[in-house]
Amino acid sequence: VVEAEVAGEESGDPRWLDPDERAAWLALSGVLIRLPAALDAQLERDAGLSNFEYLALAMLSETPGRTLRMSQLAVLTNGSLSRLSHVAQRLERQGYIRREQSATDRRSVQAVLTDAGWDKMVATAPGHVAHVRAMVIDALTPAQLAAVRDAAGRILEAVEPGSPFNPAAETAGD
């Protein structure tokens, strides 16, 4: 039924949300808006980095060799190649990464975390993880956390069916 409604744009017979559904969606909407904003604010304030920039550096820091192809990094950060390219430009200007042509495939570009970038992660990651703990992990019981994990998996599957699952990650510096 829902399929038909989705397909049929503004066809009639909308199934409105009942009070419980509405309350749940309301709460989730709040998280969708406020949690990213809070994490962005923390990173911006403490490290002068956006969430996306942090994620890119974190991914590189976790990779053996601290090197990734741009297209790989784009997937890992849940972002478009175009967006990553712009961000890489800034990060390179700040000295956190360096870009170099691949020898085997000259179309490809490798992003490499510099020593300065590594130091930045070492300095930044603990504070960021502490905030993730405070706002999410430690705010929930283990059972709630497990429930969130399951529910998030279902939602992701509904949003992008057949996606190999989300590769994004947190924590870095080790």
Add this chain to the structure above:
Amino acid sequence: VVEAEVAGEESGDPRWLDPDERAAWLALSGVLIRLPAALDAQLERDAGLSNFEYLALAMLSETPGRTLRMSQLAVLTNGSLSRLSHVAQRLERQGYIRREQSATDRRSVQAVLTDAGWDKMVATAPGHVAHVRAMVIDALTPAQLAAVRDAAGRILEAVEPGSPFNPAAETAGD
């Protein structure tokens, strides 16, 4: 302990995430990035509206008199007054809302949903709700939905302690 870490910026001893915690945070991160993007894309494609614009119109459509003060509307949409002001300018240009000075308090401005704005909501809301259903509500069991609601409440409390809870809502047109 966490409190101390949060307060102490990049003080030592980071408590990294264990595998379960990491997996849960990973899944939630994916939702944080992909779900808003998917909803934005649907609204943009089907109605030429951003999520925020839709929310503003929806709030007005649900209010008796279809009128709200700018500052009220800002709170309801989880946005800054500045952001709302910019958006209101666009919505007014498109003929969906109208702004008029309040008679009682001449500092205040009232945003009023026009007939065209109302029609827009009537045409847009069913499709949007259908997508919310498909991606979230109907993707979860009732028990999961309840768990999400509880967890979201806890997270919001951790993000902004003492906030009166999120006023954002969906559905409109009735």
Add this chain to the structure above:
DNA sequence: CAAGATTGACACATCAATCTTA
């Protein structure tokens, strides 16, 4: 002086166009 709201400058994301190499 504080509250309500607006404005302009700047930063970032998105999209389409482009360029190079497989």
Add this chain to the structure above:
DNA sequence: TAAGATTGATGTGTCAATCTTG
């Protein structure tokens, strides 16, 4: 022709400054 990546134009959010009224 497709894959990998970059670039520039455009639109929107954020922040600080400003204006007006209580």
